[in-house]
Amino acid sequence: MRSTDIRIRDVYFDYEDFRYRAPIKFGGVALDRVTILNVRMEVESGAGKTAIGFGSMPLGNVWAFPSRVFTYDQTLGAMRYLASRVAGDYKLCGLSGHPIDITHRLEPELLLAGDDFTALHQWQEPVPKLAVLVVASAFDAALHDAYGKLHGLNCFRTYSREFLPNDLDHYLGAGFEGLHLSQFVTEEPKPRMPLYHLVGALDPVTPADVTKPIGDGLPEHLAEWIARDGLTHLKIKLNGDDLRWDADRVAAVHRVTEEAQRKRGVTKWWYSLDFNERCRDVNYLLDFILLAKLGMSQAGFERVQYIEQPTARDLKAHPENKMHAVAKQVPVVIDESLLDLESLKLSMEMGYTGVAFKACKGQTQTLLLAAAAQKYGLFRCVQDLTCVGASLIHSASIAAHVPGVAAIESNGRQYCPVANEPWKSKFPGVFAITDGTMNTAVLNGPGLGAV
Numbered sequence: 001m002r003s004t005d006i007r008i009r010d011v012y013f014d015y016e017d018f019r020y021r022a023p024i025k026f027g028g029v030a031l032d033r034v035t036i037l038n039v040r041m042e043v044e045s046g047a048g049k050t051a052i053g054f055g056s057m058p059l060g061n062v063w064a065f066p067s068r069v070f071t072y073d074q075t076l077g078a079m080r081y082l083a084s085r086v087a088g089d090y091k092l093c094g095l096s097g098h099p100i101d102i103t104h105r106l107e108p109e110l111l112l113a114g115d116d117f118t119a120l121h122q123w124q125e126p127v128p129k130l131a132v133l134v135v136a137s138a139f140d141a142a143l144h145d146a147y148g149k150l151h152g153l154n155c156f157r158t159y160s161r162e163f164l165p166n167d168l169d170h171y172l173g174a175g176f177e178g179l180h181l182s183q184f185v186t187e188e189p190k191p192r193m194p195l196y197h198l199v200g201a202l203d204p205v206t207p208a209d210v211t212k213p214i215g216d217g218l219p220e221h222l223a224e225w226i227a228r229d230g231l232t233h234l235k236i237k238l239n240g241d242d243l244r245w246d247a248d249r250v251a252a253v254h255r256v257t258e259e260a261q262r263k264r265g266v267t268k269w270w271y272s273l274d275f276n277e278r279c280r281d282v283n284y285l286l287d288f289i290l291l292a293k294l295g296m297s298q299a300g301f302e303r304v305q306y307i308e309q310p311t312a313r314d315l316k317a318h319p320e321n322k323m324h325a326v327a328k329q330v331p332v333v334i335d336e337s338l339l340d341l342e343s344l345k346l347s348m349e350m351g352y353t354g355v356a357f358k359a360c361k362g363q364t365q366t367l368l369l370a371a372a373a374q375k376y377g378l379f380r381c382v383q384d385l386t387c388v389g390a391s392l393i394h395s396a397s398i399a400a401h402v403p404g405v406a407a408i409e410s411n412g413r414q415y416c417p418v419a420n421e422p423w424k425s426k427f428p429g430v431f432a433i434t435d436g437t438m439n440t441a442v443l444n445g446p447g448l449g450a451v
Contacts, residue, residue, distance in 0.1 A: 001046040004163045006147055007096040009042040009050065011087045011139065015080070020415040021214055024386065025201040025237065027066050027276050034386065034416060035059045035076060037083055037135065041090065041142035045150060053146025054451045056390035057138040057360050063336070063385060064131040064360075069124050078117055078127055082135040085113040090139050098164045099143040100181070103136075103364040104171050110136050129339055130313075130361075134385075137362040141394055141448060144363045148447035155448055156401045157187050159367070171368050172341055176375070184371035189400035191441040195433050196233040196272060197225060198411035205252050218417065222253065225414075226260040230436035232269040233305075233407045238288075240278025240310070246288055251295030258300075270407075272381070274308040277336055282321050285310045289329060305406070306331040306379060308356055313337045315346050323351035331379040340365070341372055354379030357402070359387065359395040363448075370402045380404045388412035388419035390450035396430065397448060400440035408438050 001007070016036040023030040039055040065075040089109050095102045114127035148155040151163070158164070160182045168176035204210045204221040219225040222234075236253050238246040250273065261269055279285050285307070293301045311321040313336035323332045333354035334347045344355065355373045357366050357380065373380055382399035384392065392412055399408040412420055413431060420431045429439025443449055 001096045003046060004151065005096045005098065006043040006045055006150060008090055008093065009044050011091040012040045013083055013087055014038050018416050018419045021216060021417060022415060023202055024415050026062050027278065029062050030202060031062050037138045039138040039142040041139065041146050043146040043150060049150060051146045051150035053142040053144065053149060053447055054390060055138040055141025055145060057134065057141065058385050058387060058391060060134055060360060060385045064134040065128055067125055079131055079135050081117055082113050082132055086110055086136050086139055099147045100164060100364045102143060103140045103362065130336065133362055133365065134360045137360045140362045140364050145447035152446055154444050154446060156185055159185055168371055172372060181367060181371055184374050185367060185401050186403060189397065189440045189443045192437045193400060193440050194233045194407040194436060195438050196235045196407045196409040197229065197231045198414060199234055199236045199253055201237045201239055205256050222256050223260045226257065229433040232266065232436045235272045235274055235409060238273060238275050240275040243284065243287055243291065247291035247295050250292050254296040254300045269303060270305045271303050272306050272308060273304060275310040277309050277311055277313050279310040281311065282323060282326065285326055304330050306333050306354055306381060308333050309335040309337065315343065315350060321350070327351050327353045333379060333381060335383060338369065341369065344369060344372060348376065354381065356381050356383045357398060358383050358385055359391065359398055360385045366398060374404065381406065382408060384409045384411065386412050386415055388416050389423050393427065393443065393450040394448050396438060396440060397443045400443050410438065
């Protein structure tokens with residue numbers, strides 16, 4: 001072991017369950033609950049010094065394991081099984097080194113957990129690789145957190161050659177020789193970043209849409225959210241299977257936003273559009289763009305910063321869905337499709353021009369792919385899987401330390417504010433937004449900085 005290396009002594013995990021204040025529609029499913037996986041990992045240096053790290057992540061089974069065969073409880077149960085398996089893999093691995101080295105070496109073993117579960121239970125649908133990554137991300141986060149705490153440093157200060165000697169080709173292969181991770185992340189977070197607010201497909205846009213008020217003191221419709229939080233970035237969820245509805249929805253959001261911003265005296269704001277891979281093909285997307293420009297005007301459409309994952313996540317199975325024609329008009333980013341360097345390169349061949357990073361795919365994996373995305377000159381954004389509490393701190397830290405990320409998505413405050421309550425006072429300006437931006441300057445504590 002090098003003097004800065006660690007090995008894992010023990011691993012613990014548990015769960016928290018929360019109900020949403022309002023349902024969020026994803027992939028045609030209205031979701032009203034979340035299970036959070038919390039992990040504690042004890043590590044030790046060669047000199048016998050110890051530290052305990054904490055990692056947390058929504059399991060997000062509807063997103064990570066979409067299924068037309070299995071129920072919500074069945075896919076959630078599969079991911080809880082994976083947690084037990086991943087915990088054992090980390091605890092018993094016997095590896096030492098930097099967290100990136102440990103997780104990189106352990107990842108092939110972790111991915112076998114999904115295959116083993118599928119074979120053991122003889123399931124008709126295999127457990128997706130994405131589901132394994134989501135589960136494993138909480139353990140990887142705890143490992144990075146423990147490493148930073150052991151050295152008394154924020155994690156992003158431990159990606160220098162002093163702690164991580166290998167160049168990127170050690171992890172990413174040919175083409176990355178002589179490049180180091182420290183060249184692609186910053187030690188200090190950006191001081192403030194704009195926040196992307198979600199306009200879900202079920203969310204009220206106008207006062208007339210509020211048929212059943214929640215009555216909890218939070219905004220009930222879009223104009224109230226814009227006024228309260230000073231929003232300048234809106235992510236619009238679309239259905240992808242109803243061209244007229246999608247175009248009308250974008251136009252309606254634009255009308256409300258335009259009026260709300262006029263009242264505030266704001267002239268600069270942005271949209272992102274998320275189809276959650278529901279568009280049947282690229283022609284649907286091109287037709288949508290034509291209708292959207294008619295409904296919101298060319299000037300309105302020019303406020304679209306990027307389009308996220310419009311068609312099916314399995315790029316190999318749908319080589320016909322090339323995005324070159326769309327990308328000439330607006331950046332198109334992969335989200336669900338981004339699993340590794342191979343999928344990143346395939347997306348570029350198919351015309352995608354950007355990537356959406358998520359903490360739920362692992363700190364290790366995300367930072368390595370963020371370096372690759374910068375090398376290739378791709379548009380970069382960070383999405384959050386409705387992260388709350390420590391997982392939001394983790395997600396926001398990635399956005400604040402990766403160059404080129406323009407804004408932070410954070411919709412836990414909309415759908416699951418109860419889970420954020422214990423964190424508000426410790427992180428002012430992170431869980432409560434007042435000027436359309438998040439105070440990311442505070443994301444510099446030891447480890448991942450959450451606990």
